[in-house]
Amino acid sequence: MLEILIHGAVSSAIYAMLAVGFTLIFGVARVLNLAHGSFYALGAYGAYYFTSHLHMPLLPAALLAIGLVALFGVFVEKVLVRPMRRSQLAVLMITLAVALVVEQALFLTFGSEYRNVPEFVSRKFTIGGVDVGGQRLLALGVSVVLIGLLWLFIQRTRLGSAILAVSQDPEAASYMGIPSDRIFSIVMALSAALAAAAGVLAGPFLTVQPTMWLLPIVKAFAIVIVGGLGSIPGSILAALMLGYAETIVGYTISTSWTEIVSVAATLLMLVFRPAGMFGKRAAF
Amino acid sequence: MFGKRIDFAGAAGFVAFMAVLPLVFGGNYLIGVLTVSVIYGIWAVSWDFMSGLTGRENFGHSLFIGVGAYTAGFLNTKFGFSGWWSLPASMIAATVFALIIGLPTLRLRGPYFALAMLSGAVIMQRLMLIFWEQTGGEEGINGIEPLIHSQLGFYYFALATLVVTTALLLALARSHWGLILRAIRGDEATCQAAGINVTYYKIASLVISAAFAGAGGALYAHYQLQVSPQLFAVVTSITIITMVYVGGMASIYGPVGGAILLVLLTELLRDFGEWRLMVYSCTLILILFFLPNGLIAPTWRRVKAKLGRPQ
Amino acid sequence: MSALLEVSGLNKHFGGLQAVRDVSFSIEPGEIVGILGPNGAGKTTLYNLLTGFIPFDSGSVVFKGRNLRGLAPYRIAGLGISRTFQLCRPFIGMSVLENAVVGGLGAQGIDRSDLDQRALALLDQVGLGGKALLPVETLSYGDQRRLEIARALAAKPALLLLDEPFAGLGSGEINDLSALIRSVHAEQGLTVMLIEHKLHEFMRLVDRVIALDFGEMIAEGTPEDIVRHPAVIEAYIGRGDEQAEEQTDAA
Ligand SMILES: Nc1ncnc2c1ncn2[C@@H]1O[C@H](COP(=O)(O)OP(=O)(O)OP(=O)(O)O)[C@@H](O)[C@H]1O
Ligand SMILES: [Mg+2]
Numbered sequence: 007m008l009e010i011l012i013h014g015a016v017s018s019a020i021y022a023m024l025a026v027g028f029t030l031i032f033g034v035a036r037v038l039n040l041a042h043g044s045f046y047a048l049g050a051y052g053a054y055y056f057t058s059h060l061h062m063p064l065l066p067a068a069l070l071a072i073g074l075v076a077l078f079g080v081f082v083e084k085v086l087v088r089p090m091r092r093s094q095l096a097v098l099m100i101t102l103a104v105a106l107v108v109e110q111a112l113f114l115t116f117g118s119e120y121r122n123v124p125e126f127v128s129r130k131f132t133i134g135g136v137d138v139g140g141q142r143l144l145a146l147g148v149s150v151v152l153i154g155l156l157w158l159f160i161q162r163t164r165l166g167s168a169i170l171a172v173s174q175d176p177e178a179a180s181y182m183g184i185p186s187d188r189i190f191s192i193v194m195a196l197s198a199a200l201a202a203a204a205g206v207l208a209g210p211f212l213t214v215q216p217t218m219w220l221l222p223i224v225k226a227f228a229i230v231i232v233g234g235l236g237s238i239p240g241s242i243l244a245a246l247m248l249g250y251a252e253t254i255v256g257y258t259i260s261t262s263w264t265e266i267v268s269v270a271a272t273l274l275m276l277v278f279r280p281a282g283m284f285g286k287r288a289a290f
Numbered sequence: 291m292f293g294k295r296i297d298f299a300g301a302a303g304f305v306a307f308m309a310v311l312p313l314v315f316g317g318n319y320l321i322g323v324l325t326v327s328v329i330y331g332i333w334a335v336s337w338d339f340m341s342g343l344t345g346r347e348n349f350g351h352s353l354f355i356g357v358g359a360y361t362a363g364f365l366n367t368k369f370g371f372s373g374w375w376s377l378p379a380s381m382i383a384a385t386v387f388a389l390i391i392g393l394p395t396l397r398l399r400g401p402y403f404a405l406a407m408l409s410g411a412v413i414m415q416r417l418m419l420i421f422w423e424q425t426g427g428e429e430g431i432n433g434i435e436p437l438i439h440s441q442l443g444f445y446y447f448a449l450a451t452l453v454v455t456t457a458l459l460l461a462l463a464r465s466h467w468g469l470i471l472r473a474i475r476g477d478e479a480t481c482q483a484a485g486i487n488v489t490y491y492k493i494a495s496l497v498i499s500a501a502f503a504g505a506g507g508a509l510y511a512h513y514q515l516q517v518s519p520q521l522f523a524v525v526t527s528i529t530i531i532t533m534v535y536v537g538g539m540a541s542i543y544g545p546v547g548g549a550i551l552l553v554l555l556t557e558l559l560r561d562f563g564e565w566r567l568m569v570y571s572c573t574l575i576l577i578l579f580f581l582p583n584g585l586i587a588p589t590w591r592r593v594k595a596k597l598g599r600p601q
Numbered sequence: 602m603s604a605l606l607e608v609s610g611l612n613k614h615f616g617g618l619q620a621v622r623d624v625s626f627s628i629e630p631g632e633i634v635g636i637l638g639p640n641g642a643g644k645t646t647l648y649n650l651l652t653g654f655i656p657f658d659s660g661s662v663v664f665k666g667r668n669l670r671g672l673a674p675y676r677i678a679g680l681g682i683s684r685t686f687q688l689c690r691p692f693i694g695m696s697v698l699e700n701a702v703v704g705g706l707g708a709q710g711i712d713r714s715d716l717d718q719r720a721l722a723l724l725d726q727v728g729l730g731g732k733a734l735l736p737v738e739t740l741s742y743g744d745q746r747r748l749e750i751a752r753a754l755a756a757k758p759a760l761l762l763l764d765e766p767f768a769g770l771g772s773g774e775i776n777d778l779s780a781l782i783r784s785v786h787a788e789q790g791l792t793v794m795l796i797e798h799k800l801h802e803f804m805r806l807v808d809r810v811i812a813l814d815f816g817e818m819i820a821e822g823t824p825e826d827i828v829r830h831p832a833v834i835e836a837y838i839g840r841g842d843e844q845a846e847e848q849t850d851a852a
Contacts, residue, residue: 038401090578095347098401099535100578102349102528106571114564220524224412227405266416269409276406277394466706466713469695473703476692483652483686485678485707485756 009136010253016142018249019149023204024222025229025241026153027197033236034173035190037087038094040101042201042226043219044108048075049202050209050218051112054121064124072202079198080191088187105219112216123209145207152203153242156196160238169193173236221265228272296594301543308449308550312442321441325513327553328448332455332506334533334545339459340499342540343468344492345475346396350407352526353391353414354384354500356519358507360418363431363517373437376508384504385497392496396489408524415522430518437512448509452546455502460542462498471495472540525567532574538587547586603666605630605760605792606651611660613643613650613816620646621657622816628760628794633786635803636796637827638813639836644796645687647813648762652684653677665759679709683758687765687796689745691737691752698724698733700748704755711757723751727781743774747781754785761785763795779806800828812836 028042052071056062062070082104090096127140160166171179172189180186204222212218229248233240248271252264308328312321333355341348358380365371365379395406418425425431438444462468470491473481481488511517520526530549537548552573556566577584604627613621620643628634638644649655651662653674662669669677678684683704692700701720705713724733727747732740740748746766753761763782767775783806785791797803803810803824810827812820819832827833 086575094401095404096578096582098347098404099531100575103571103574103578106525106528106567107575110565110568110571114568220412224409228409231402231405260420262416262420266413266420269412269416273395273406273409273413276398276402276409466702466716469699469703470706472695472699473692473706476694476700477690479654479674480686480690480692480752481703481707482654482674483678483684484704484752485675485709486703487673487675487707 008134010250010257012133012136012138013142014246014250014253016146016249017253018246019146020204020208021225021229021249022153022242022245023149023200023207024226025233025245026156026238027200028223028226029230029233029236029238029241030156031083031190031193031197032230033238034169034193035083035091036094037083037091037097037190037194038101038227039082039087039194039197040098040223041082041104041108042101042197043221043223044105045075045079045198045201046205046222047112047214047216047219048078048108049205050123050212050214051116051121051205052202053206053209054123054214055116057124058122064126068126068206071206072199075202076195076199079194082198083191083194088190105223109216109219116216118215121214123206123214125210139211141207141210148203148207152200156200157238165192224272225268228268228275231272232275293594293598296597300590300593304547305449305453309446312445318441321445322513323553323557325441325445325448326510327550328445328452329506329510329513330530330533330549330553331452331546332448332509333503333530334537334549335452335456335459335542336499336502336506337530338534338537338540338542338545339463339502340471340495342534342542342545343463343471343475344495346403346492347531348407348496348499349404349524349527349531350391350409350411351499351503351530352522352524353407353411354387354503355507355510355526356411356414356418356517356522357387358384358504359511359517359521360425360431360507361504362508362511363434366434366511367431373435373512376437376512377505380504380508381501384500384507388497388500389493392493392500396492396496408527411522411524411527415519418519418522425519428519430516430520432516434511434515434517436515437509444513448513451505451509455505456543456546459498459502463540463542467491528574529570532570532577534584535574535577536585538584541584541587544584544587544590548584551586604628605665607661607663608651609661611647611650611662612658613646613655614658620816621650624660624813624816624818626811626818626821628792630759630792631786631790632809633782633793633795633807635807635810635824636794636813637798637800637803637810637833638796639798642798642813642836643816644798644813645764646816648684648764648796651677651762652682675707678756679707681708681756681759682762683753683756683760684762685746685749685753685764685766687768689742689749691740691745691748693738695737696734697729697737697740697748700737701751701755704752705757708756708758716755720751720755723754724748726754726785727751728777743770746770746778750778750781754791758791760792760794763793765796765798767797782806800824 024046028039031037031039049071052074053068056067056070057064086100086104087097090100125141127144129140130137131140131143160169168184169189171182171184172186176186225248229244230241233244248268252267255267256264312324333351337348337351361380361383362376365375366373391410395403398406419427436444438447470486474488474491478488507521533548533552534545536552537544537546556569559565559569606628608627609625611621611624624647636644636647646655650657653669653672664680664682667680692703698720701724702716705711705716705720721733724730727750729744729747729751732744737748750766766778770778782793786793807824810822810824811818812827812833814836819836820827820830
């Protein structure tokens with residue numbers, strides 16, 4: 007029972023980090039970014055590469071990886087996505103193509119074997135008789151802190167309120183002199199950095215391989231659909247629901263079924279409540 | 291009228307070229323490549339019929355391909371049916387799946403529909419692995435019998451299937467039926483105001499698209515003599531979408547050219563085997579940027595305009 | 602012969618907003634009826650209720666003796682009610698001619714063998730004959746309005762619902778369009794309802810006006826009566842300068 011509680015919280019935290027960034031860039035720029043999973047993969051691979059090939063200490067390696075992925079996110083947004091923004095499907099196609107290019111680049115560079123991302127914390131903790139890896143607890147803690155900081159940033163700072171303004175009404179924001187293009191880049195950087203952080207933190211206990219972007223993006227999409235596109239609290243709640251649903255299914259049925267849970271949840275949600283559980287009616 | 295005659299001449303020339311190619315160069319290797327390219331052609335045309343015309347991009351076309359291929363595999367190896375049952379059976383199976391997934395999801399638009407279909411394909415791929423005792427898991431089903439023992443014979447059969455598929459779908463697309471599908475892409479509310487049962491047409495077009503994709507899947511199963519969960523993979527759908535983009539969306543005939551061109555092109559790059567998917571992805575990006583209307587169909591229209599003028 | 606369209610006790614609310622309240626009227630075959638009302642009066646909502654695009658809460662709509670409650674929009678259109686939209690909604694990506702042809706593809710029991718010729722003739726009639734093969738995106742706003750009407754007529758409707766057909770048009774164009782509506786009415790005995798929020802264009806065109814305000818019918822009568830009707834004057838004058846101007850415009 008306690009085991010489910012703890013592991014569910016860890017999965018939920020990782021999912022929330024992915025989904026919050028994904029929903030943020032949609033809410034602000036109306037971009038459904040299928041390359042979001044690639045940021046996560048690149049984060050994990052970055053940490054792996056900088057530590058094992060360049061022999062950097064883990065913390066700088068992790069920060070460097072996250073920073074580079076954020077830059078890559080800005081590149082994708084500025085160079086590839088921006089010219090396509092008139093059509094949502096073109097955006098979908100171009101970001102998907104980016105995801106495939108990243109996958110292939112990783113495959114060509116590192117091959118398809120699993121790679122090891124080093125752990126920040128390798129010792130195990132015992133909580134109420136349940137053994138939990140320290141890295142998992144760290145992932146949980148860091149994700150809560152990062153999402154909290156993001157929330158404060160959006161609610162409390164000037165830049166944050168500009169972001170909110172653009173997401174609520176881009177046209178009005180442009181009358182107010184808010185440079186929406188710059189806002190898009192900033193949000194993309196934040197969103198990519200969060201995904202990369204999730205990759206760095208979860209890398210040690212997940213399989214790091216070139217196709218690792220696909221399921222997270224499907225799940226992030228699922229969470230965001232369930233929570234309502236563009237809603238940050240909605241996606242956090244939905245991440246909790248999915249994280250726990252998967253953990254419970256994993257414990258009670260079999261882990262091979264966990265992957266299906268979120269995908270099936272998306273499908274059901276799309277069919278029955280396309281506006282999301284908590285969201286307003288989105289832009290259908 | 292003249293335009294139609296040029297179209298017909300172009301089509302005849304293309305079919306003759308495809309038919310003669312293996313006779314001139316020979317070799318089972320080339321025949322194999324051509325067979326695969328022709329099967330991809332069937333998939334691309336069937337994708338274009340529904341997604342290109344109605345503007346709902348289907349990111350899970352591999353669902354219908356996989357269902358068709360597995361149907362062929364099951365019938366042939368587990369139940370001992372002759373391979374000739376595979377084609378009709380796989381079309382029926384794909385139709386059933388199209389109804390199951392289409393009825394609830396087709397009212398969704400754009401990215402939402404794309405995602406729903408993608409989810410459907412991912413679920414099927416996972417189910418193949420979960421129920422490995424029945425489906426053979428990662429390895430899939432082996433020992434499927436060939437449909438026609440001569441490789442060249444099978445190639446001609448696949449080519450004929452492609453020609454029939456394209457001709458049928460092209461005729462449909464150019465009829466009032468196709469006009470309605472394009473109108474649905476234009477504006478659904480106006481369609482309803484014009485008395486058109488939008489849901490019916492969307493479902494019907496998905497069913498038709500799925501049926502031909504399923505038939506292509508069955509052909510593929512009888513070519514590879516084996517099926518695996520990889521058929522359901524997202525990359526299969528993406529490859530097909532890239533081919534359609536190269537060919538020219540909503541033109542129906544364009545994607546045939548796109549499929550053949552891309553399969554042949556990647557074979558030429560065979561020494562860079564690992565680079566195949568990279569080539570596809572980069573092609574897709576370049577096409578999206580520089581040729582948003584595609585390559586084949588716009589070129590053909592230009593040729594036609596040139597030929598039409600001097601008369 | 603009974604009425605072509607019989608609406609009684611129609612109600613619709615959106616959340617707390619009563620968009621249409623207890624509206625009853627009937628339309629005789631061959632009439633041209635205007636629906637008048639200031640912005641937000643519920644005119645478009647009324648059309649949406651009549652054509653099934655939005656389900657109504659209570660009341661009934663009977664067309665040619667048939668109750669329309671719960672029918673899908675395409676079924677209602679198929680029975681012979683064609684409508685245009687307040688904001689033009691052409692089929693993007695198709696030619697002008699194709700747009701008009703699609704208009705005739707959904708109606709029940711009409712002969713489709715000569716649809717292409719008929720669509721061309723309709724385009725001629727609305728003054729788009731020379732533009733049949735152009736992509737619809739290239740049409741001016743006024744031309745798009747004409748096309749909407751051609752598309753609606755292609756279904757050979759018994760009742761045509763026009764939603765602000767004159768909005769955004771210059772006075773020359775308005776005269777042309779009025780003449781067009783009058784001519785299809787005269788030639789085919791078509792019954793027409795049209796929405797306007799200015800009386801001006803109505804006056805010479807319609808037989809009867811139904812005035813709405815805040816979702817309620819506030820008056821019904823000949824255009825001459827309506828201009829003088831106290832409730833109508835109140836509805837317009839009570840709304841600040843812009844509407845008052847329109848009212849003087851109308852008088
Ligand atoms: N689908 C809807 N959901 C919620 N409210 C709606 C909906 N459609 C209309 N309304 C509201 O109902 C009221 C009536 O709107 P309607 O569009 O019918 O007015 P109208 O008379 O056509 O006005 P206009 O002259 O501006 O076209 C308005 O307050 C509008 O905001
Ligand atoms: Mg209105």
